[in-house]
Amino acid sequence: MTRVRHAWQTSRRLPLVPIIIFTIVVFVAIFAEAISPHDPNAMSLADRLSPPFFMSEGSTAHILGTDNIGRDVLSRMIFGARISLSISLLVIIIATVIGTTLGMVAGLRGGRLDAFLMRITDAALAFPALLIALLLAVALGPSFRTVVLALSALSWAPFARMMRGETMKIRGEDFVAQARIMGCSQTRILIKHIFPNVVNTLVVLMTMSVGLVILIEASLSFLGAGIPPPQPSWGSMVADGREKFATAWWISLFPALAIGAVVLSGNFLGDWIRDKMDPRLRQL
Amino acid sequence: MTRFIIIRLIQAFATLIVISIVIFALARASGDPVMLMAPPMATNEDLEVIRKHLGLDKSLPEQYWVFIKNMVRGDLGQSVQNRKDVTELIANRLPNTAKLSLSAIFVGILTSMILGVTAAVKRGTWVDNGVKLVAILGQALPSFWLAIVAIFIFAGWLGWLPAGGMKGPATFVLPVLTLSFFMLPIYTRLIRSSMLEVLDTEYVKLARIKGLSEKAVIWKHAFRNAIIPILTATGITFATIVTGAVIIEMVFAWPGLGRLMADALNQRDFPVIQASVMLVAVVVLTVNLLVDIAYAWVDPRIRYD
Numbered sequence: 001m002t003r004v005r006h007a008w009q010t011s012r013r014l015p016l017v018p019i020i021i022f023t024i025v026v027f028v029a030i031f032a033e034a035i036s037p038h039d040p041n042a043m044s045l046a047d048r049l050s051p052p053f054f055m056s057e058g059s060t061a062h063i064l065g066t067d068n069i070g071r072d073v074l075s076r077m078i079f080g081a082r083i084s085l086s087i088s089l090l091v092i093i094i095a096t097v098i099g100t101t102l103g104m105v106a107g108l109r110g111g112r113l114d115a116f117l118m119r120i121t122d123a124a125l126a127f128p129a130l131l132i133a134l135l136l137a138v139a140l141g142p143s144f145r146t147v148v149l150a151l152s153a154l155s156w157a158p159f160a161r162m163m164r165g166e167t168m169k170i171r172g173e174d175f176v177a178q179a180r181i182m183g184c185s186q187t188r189i190l191i192k193h194i195f196p197n198v199v200n201t202l203v204v205l206m207t208m209s210v211g212l213v214i215l216i217e218a219s220l221s222f223l224g225a226g227i228p229p230p231q232p233s234w235g236s237m238v239a240d241g242r243e244k245f246a247t248a249w250w251i252s253l254f255p256a257l258a259i260g261a262v263v264l265s266g267n268f269l270g271d272w273i274r275d276k277m278d279p280r281l282r283q284l
Numbered sequence: 285m286t287r288f289i290i291i292r293l294i295q296a297f298a299t300l301i302v303i304s305i306v307i308f309a310l311a312r313a314s315g316d317p318v319m320l321m322a323p324p325m326a327t328n329e330d331l332e333v334i335r336k337h338l339g340l341d342k343s344l345p346e347q348y349w350v351f352i353k354n355m356v357r358g359d360l361g362q363s364v365q366n367r368k369d370v371t372e373l374i375a376n377r378l379p380n381t382a383k384l385s386l387s388a389i390f391v392g393i394l395t396s397m398i399l400g401v402t403a404a405v406k407r408g409t410w411v412d413n414g415v416k417l418v419a420i421l422g423q424a425l426p427s428f429w430l431a432i433v434a435i436f437i438f439a440g441w442l443g444w445l446p447a448g449g450m451k452g453p454a455t456f457v458l459p460v461l462t463l464s465f466f467m468l469p470i471y472t473r474l475i476r477s478s479m480l481e482v483l484d485t486e487y488v489k490l491a492r493i494k495g496l497s498e499k500a501v502i503w504k505h506a507f508r509n510a511i512i513p514i515l516t517a518t519g520i521t522f523a524t525i526v527t528g529a530v531i532i533e534m535v536f537a538w539p540g541l542g543r544l545m546a547d548a549l550n551q552r553d554f555p556v557i558q559a560s561v562m563l564v565a566v567v568v569l570t571v572n573l574l575v576d577i578a579y580a581w582v583d584p585r586i587r588y589d
Contacts, residue, residue, distance in 0.1 A: 123299040126519075126572050128527040131545075131561050132306075138549055138557050139310040215426060219531060222428045225549055238429050242535075245436050256429035263424040 015272045018265035025262055029082040036075040037063070041230045044070035049248050065250040067240055073254055076232035080255065083233050084262070087148055088213040092206055094152040099159025100202060104190050106160070107167025117160070124157035129216055137225035147226050151213055162205055166198040200277040207270035211263030218259050234259050288580050296573045303565045304355075307558055308348050355562065361555035370559045373544060378563075380450060381533065381540035384459055385525050392464035392471060392521075399468075400475025404483060405502060415472060422469035427528060431462045431535045448537035459536045466528035467521045474517050478510040485509075519575040523568055 028035060048070040051058040058065060064073040106117040133150035140146045170176065171194070179189050214234075220226035221235030229236065234255040241251025354361070361370050403415040422430075438445045438458060446455050482488060483506050491501045533542035541560055548556035 119295065119298055120302065122295070123302045126299065126523065126568055127303065127565060128523045128568065130527040130530065131564055134530070134545060134549055135307065135310055135557055135561050138552055138554055211424065218426050219428060219527075222426075223531065223534065223546055223549065235426070235428075238426065238432070242432055245432055246440050249436075252429060252432060256426055259429075260421070260425040264420065267420075267424065 015268050018268045018272075021261055021265040022269070025081050025085060028078050029085040032078050032082045036078045037061075038072040038075040040071060040076040040079040040232050042071060046070065049244065051248070052250050064254050065248070067237075067251045068244055068248065073237075073251060076237060077234070077255060077258055080232040080234045080237060081258070083144075083227055083231060084214050084217060084259075087144070087151070087217050087227075088210050090148050091151040091155055091213050092209050094148070095155035095159055095209070096202065096206060098152070099156035100163045102156070103160035103163025103165075104167045104194060104198070107164040108171055108186060108190060108194065110168075114164070118164070121157045121160045121164075124154055125161065127154070129154040130219055133216070133220050134223070134225050137220070142225050142228045144227060144231075147217060147220060150220075151216060155209060155213060158209075159202075159205060162201060163198060166201055167194055170194055170197050200273075204270050204274045204277065207266055207273060209266075211266035214259060214262055214266075285580065289577055292573055292576055296569050300565065300569055303569075304352065304562065305348070307562055307565075308351055310558075355559075361559065370555050373556065374541065374559060374563065377539060377541045377544045380538065381529055381542055384456075384463060384533070384538060384540060385529050387456065387460045388463035388528075389467070389521070389525055391460055392467045392525075395464065396468050396471035396475055400472045401479055401502065401507065403472070403476045404479035407480065412476075415476070419469040419472050422465055427462075427466055428531045428535060430465060431532060434458055434462050435535070448535075450539055455536075459532050459538055462536075463525065463528050463532045466524050470524075471514070471517065471521065474514060475510065478513050479506060482506045482510045515575060515579050519572045522571045526564055526568060 044066070047062065047066050048068055050062055050066045052065045052073075053060045053063050062072050062074070064077070066072055067076075102117050102121070106114040129151065132154055133147070136146050136150040136153075140149075167190075176189060176193055179193050184193075217226055217233070218235030218238070221233040222239045224236075224239070226235055227233040237255040238252045241248065241253075241255075245252060358371055359369075399415050399418075403412040406412055435448075435458065445458050449455055483502075488501060488506050491505050492498075496504075529540065530542035530545055532538065533540045534546040537543070541563075545557055545560050547553075548560070
């Protein structure tokens, strides 16, 4: 089989669209300054409310139109991508580190420590993330830091729960017992023996969480408790476009579609990874 | 069974304490409240008097105890914005939110059951694919945007329904439907996959061989067993609905608790948000507790040994 043929067949089994979307978003987020046609905060009252370029009064100067104070929608979306992505990345990393550590320790040790940690996890899980985030926003004032703090505080719980479950499934295995007999410390057992076996589920959870975090951040910004203006966030862009929805529908539409696209891609990617990891389906 | 209930109750109570500590800590973290309340010309002595009056000169654990005592007695403080009793504000708004949420849950459960069962029964057909598509899109697209679109289409463009407020049955339609959409995707997919699993089982095959009508097979046998995993999802769904209510109430100008919170957010009215969040915590924990108990009652394998 030629190399080209092999590459083509491999690529056909990959979920191309989600990967492409993610790559584009990451690329855009990193190179925002270079790609963006305008300054996202540059107001131009002369150009306000101009429609996207494919409509009659639109122009290619503002490809996706402008909002009610003349800021270019496309540029704001580009910078908004950077904000949404950096928030979700930070939150997921923090949540993974905290949640996985707590979950694995609780799963391996069991007993009182497990019960105690699970109490805290349940408290965090039971509670609607948005409301605690609202509380934090009022207490500490809305800012990038507050949003990351609020979202991390609530995202670690599902990780802890899942890692605990996975660890508990594995801790009865022979190789764990053997490691213990050989004199491995608990930490070493966790890192070298248990972790590699749970990392599959972890990756799936991480991918699925991307969409969720972005949605909550968008909801927060929509309510005014997220990234404060003038920084563009997809959620606050939708809120901005609310008043003029009938006439200037593009202000809300494009950010909403962006959110949907990223969330969908995250979900599909997570599904695909999970299917790939499932040994029962591997033969298909 | 009783042992399970007692243990669960204690756990729920402990969780509640943890949440109240978190809320209390956040209140103190938001800065010195005395500075907010005192007039600008107050001297340090005046500030001390205010502090003493508000009990802020006591140690933190003491303050926490006072906070808890007041809450239990029903005194939730005063709104920073308009000096009204928070308890009164909440009592006014709570019924409206309850009406909205409960209607939405009812509609949501009904709709997702119909959709989920239909999709499972007609698996692979366009009905199934259509339902799956709606579920996927409903989960991915931001719900606040969908709400705005709904207003635009049904209230603005078609003019069939009012755009907001809470006067008369017509104003219920859009908010309830949009709010139920928060839970539709998850519930529908859950019911569908649960039904698919059950439809494959032996006793369903037996029912068919016996000659029962397809309707009886689906609704009398398969459905009842498919419901069990749904119970687990109910707890999460409730939290989702509560979250969604905040957004929906804001978009539709619905005079409820969610809108109170959204407004208090803009005004930095901490006592109001604190009390609302505490109330929501109590409700959510209670619902989760009831769901867990119901679950243990239905499935005897889920108990504490």
